[in-house]
Amino acid sequence: MDYDVIVIGAGHAGIEAGLACSRLGVKTLILTLDINSIGRMSCNPAIGGVGKGQLVKEIDALGGQMGRAADACAIQFRILNSSKGAAVQSSRAQIDMRKYSRYMRKLLARQKNLVIKEAEVKELIVEDGKVSGVLTDKGDIRSKCVVICPGTFLDGLIHVGLEHFSAGRINEKAAVSLADNLKKLGFNTLRFKTGTCARLDKNTIDFSGLIKQEGDSIPKPFSFSSRAVKQKQSPCYITYTNKKTHEIIRANLDRSPLYAGIIKATGVRYCPSIEDKIVKFADKERHQVFLEPEGLGVPEVYPNGISTSLPEDVQLDILHSIEGLEKSKVIRFGYGIEHIVVEPTQLYPTLETKLIKNLYLAGQINGTTGYEEAAAQGLIAGINAALRIKNKEAFILDRSSSYIGVLIDDLTTKGTEEPYRMFTSRVEYRLIIREDNADLRLSKTGFDLGLLSLKDYGRTRKKEEGIKKGIAFLRKTRVNPGKEVNDKLIRLNSSPLKKPAALENLLKRPQVGIKDLKTMHKIKLDIPESAWQQIEIEVKYSGFIQRQLKDVERFKHLEKIRLPVDFDYSGLSGISREIKEKLVKFKPLNLGQASRISGITPAAVSLLMVYLRKANG
Numbered sequence: 001m002d003y004d005v006i007v008i009g010a011g012h013a014g015i016e017a018g019l020a021c022s023r024l025g026v027k028t029l030i031l032t033l034d035i036n037s038i039g040r041m042s043c044n045p046a047i048g049g050v051g052k053g054q055l056v057k058e059i060d061a062l063g064g065q066m067g068r069a070a071d072a073c074a075i076q077f078r079i080l081n082s083s084k085g086a087a088v089q090s091s092r093a094q095i096d097m098r099k100y101s102r103y104m105r106k107l108l109a110r111q112k113n114l115v116i117k118e119a120e121v122k123e124l125i126v127e128d129g130k131v132s133g134v135l136t137d138k139g140d141i142r143s144k145c146v147v148i149c150p151g152t153f154l155d156g157l158i159h160v161g162l163e164h165f166s167a168g169r170i171n172e173k174a175a176v177s178l179a180d181n182l183k184k185l186g187f188n189t190l191r192f193k194t195g196t197c198a199r200l201d202k203n204t205i206d207f208s209g210l211i212k213q214e215g216d217s218i219p220k221p222f223s224f225s226s227r228a229v230k231q232k233q234s235p236c237y238i239t240y241t242n243k244k245t246h247e248i249i250r251a252n253l254d255r256s257p258l259y260a261g262i263i264k265a266t267g268v269r270y271c272p273s274i275e276d277k278i279v280k281f282a283d284k285e286r287h288q289v290f291l292e293p294e295g296l297g298v299p300e301v302y303p304n305g306i307s308t309s310l311p312e313d314v315q316l317d318i319l320h321s322i323e324g325l326e327k328s329k330v331i332r333f334g335y336g337i338e339h340i341v342v343e344p345t346q347l348y349p350t351l352e353t354k355l356i357k358n359l360y361l362a363g364q365i366n367g368t369t370g371y372e373e374a375a376a377q378g379l380i381a382g383i384n385a386a387l388r389i390k391n392k393e394a395f396i397l398d399r400s401s402s403y404i405g406v407l408i409d410d411l412t413t414k415g416t417e418e419p420y421r422m423f424t425s426r427v428e429y430r431l432i433i434r435e436d437n438a439d440l441r442l443s444k445t446g447f448d449l450g451l452l453s454l455k456d457y458g459r460t461r462k463k464e465e466g467i468k469k470g471i472a473f474l475r476k477t478r479v480n481p482g483k484e485v486n487d488k489l490i491r492l493n494s495s496p497l498k499k500p501a502a503l504e505n506l507l508k509r510p511q512v513g514i515k516d517l518k519t520m521h522k523i524k525l526d527i528p529e530s531a532w533q534q535i536e537i538e539v540k541y542s543g544f545i546q547r548q549l550k551d552v553e554r555f556k557h558l559e560k561i562r563l564p565v566d567f568d569y570s571g572l573s574g575i576s577r578e579i580k581e582k583l584v585k586f587k588p589l590n591l592g593q594a595s596r597i598s599g600i601t602p603a604a605v606s607l608l609m610v611y612l613r614k615a616n617g
């Protein structure tokens with residue numbers, strides 16, 4: 001046996017999968033179509049965003065790489081929703097995408113237990129229902145597990161206007177044989193579509209009349225291990241489409257592969273092309289366009305918001321109708337791409353396929369869109385492949401633990417009929433699973449798995465102790481209603497004190513923050529700065545948090561009741577044949593997962609529970 005694990009693909013999923021396996025000590029090979037495209041950002045040069053920042057922080061807390069890489073290569077950081085509650089705040093950073101790719105390539109090259117090779121995987125070698133290697137254009141390679149992370153390359157078809165051609169990304173060949181092989185092996189597949197916009201030459205853009213958007217004045221890194229951001233930061237600019245732009249698009253809809261009926265695949269609902277926006281939001285007079293640099297010292301600018309698969313001459317007309325872009329030159333035109341995805345309900349929450357043992361799928365292949373969603377799945381698939389090699393119990397994150405848990409549960413339990421993007425609204429326990437506490441939630445797991453260093457975990461332990469110490473201090477320390485304190489409270493629009501009050505109670509007031517408390521009372525506590533933010537959130541929202549923790553307890557009750565994969569549902573009375581068939585097909589791992597499968601009724605879940613209780617004595 002040549003390798004323990006082969007990872008197909010060196011995109012965002014493949015990188016995390018390969019790193020997780022090799023860091024867990026198993027002999028790993030990453031195969032990629034192009035060694036120069038490691039960690040390439042196919043679309044916008046940014047990491048994070050609403051719902052996605054949370055994923056990056058969780059990857060980091062578990063010992064993954066995306067957050068650290070982003071910190072090393074980011075050229076603008078912003079906390080989105082910073083005026084809203086902690087539950088929906090998310091980090092986003094503009095990335096120097098070439099630097100990111102170089103960073104990842106170097107890191108993989110240095111990683112112990114990891115080899116990277118350029119080859120096209122054409123087929124999987126499957127023996128007795130188990131994968132045992134891959135067939136490449138350069139020969140067979142054997143392994144005990146395989147993780148497939150081929151992104152948009154599976155039977156990819158690029159559209160520019162009414163012309164189309166086979167490709168995985170622009171100037172990169174598609175993986176046609178592997179797509180055919182997966183279908184032949186019995187996987188149900190769907191066809192999804194995504195798209196990107198033209199890249200412009202910065203030197204031909206007139207920024208003078210445009211709105212400048214700087215990042216946060218104190219950039220906050222993604223990784224809990226990054227101390228500060230050192231590299232130079234760069235602004236973005238905002239411009240808008242207008243009436244003329246919309247007229248050009250309407251006049252050319254018959255040349256759009258989407259509207260001419262050539263593209264039949266399902267596109268990304270939350271990231272529509274500009275032609276889609278004009279048709280679906282016909283009453284909108286303008287759409288925002290963010291001009292985002294692709295890096296420092298490079299000419300490419302990414303006009304975020306106008307992805308399109310219209311022909312090149314129309315793309316030029318569109319661009320030239322927009323303020324600031326009148327004389328812009330195009331470095332690369334935009335395009336749409338259709339590709340195959342595997343229906344993710346054919347996977348266990350470990351991301352192992354139900355059809356073929358030791359075979360894991362991660363990233364865009366599972367119907368998601370986005371670098372962060374891909375990286376999160378890569379990490380989980382990689383961890384599980386390594387655990388399988390080591391004969392250890394599988395690793396599953398549930399919906400109450402993390403955004404990653406929600407992402408994977410949604411995909412494997414409900415499936416997706418359109419490209420799946422993470423949002424805060426998908427997460428039912430988002431008051432307790434937030435970006436800011438990803439380390440508190442997951443670092444221990446990362447450390448126990450062997451992915452997070454003792455130094456990194458030690459930092460989290462210190463933070464935990466600091467939080468406990470800080471809350472205890474605020475609870476027992478009282479302030480008296482003196483003139484100085486009351487003047488400060490009045491200045492904050494908060495009512496003055498009539499009798500002594502605990503600092504904790506003052507902090508519960510919406511107008512009073514930790515910073516204000518520190519001006520009212522000398523707080524000399526040796527606790528890390530990062531703990532104060534948690535103390536503030538925990539004290540202010542303690543009522544909501546306690547309620548949600550009770551909900552989680554109820555949720556966990558069903559999650560803990562395990563269902564064996566080979567459970568015989570046929571003998572159960574009182575459950576319809578349709579429901580039994582679904583349970584056999586989905587192979588839920590526990591009662592909680594069974595209850596979320598569409599069509600499984602609460603009555604069926606109750607019956608199953610009674611049956612399992614009886615069976616287990």
Ligand SMILES: Cc1cc2nc3c(=O)[nH]c(=O)nc-3n(C[C@H](O)[C@H](O)[C@H](O)COP(=O)(O)OP(=O)(O)OC[C@H]3O[C@@H](n4cnc5c(N)ncnc54)[C@H](O)[C@@H]3O)c2cc1C
Pocket residue numbers: 008009010011012013014031032033034037038040041042043044119120121122149150151152153154168169175178194195196271335336337362363364365368369370371374375
């Ligand atoms: C045109 C375009 C527009 C996009 N727009 C958006 C967007 O607006 N928003 C968004 O969030 N996401 C967008 N995406 C998606 C985003 O790029 C992906 O979700 C993300 O890159 C997926 O990561 P991945 O690791 O699954 O695959 P990728 O990053 O695509 O990496 C795939 C890897 O697999 C390798 N590979 C494929 N087949 C084989 C094979 N047979 N043998 C060996 N190696 C193979 C490739 O060489 C590559 O290294 C877009 C993608 C494209 C192409």
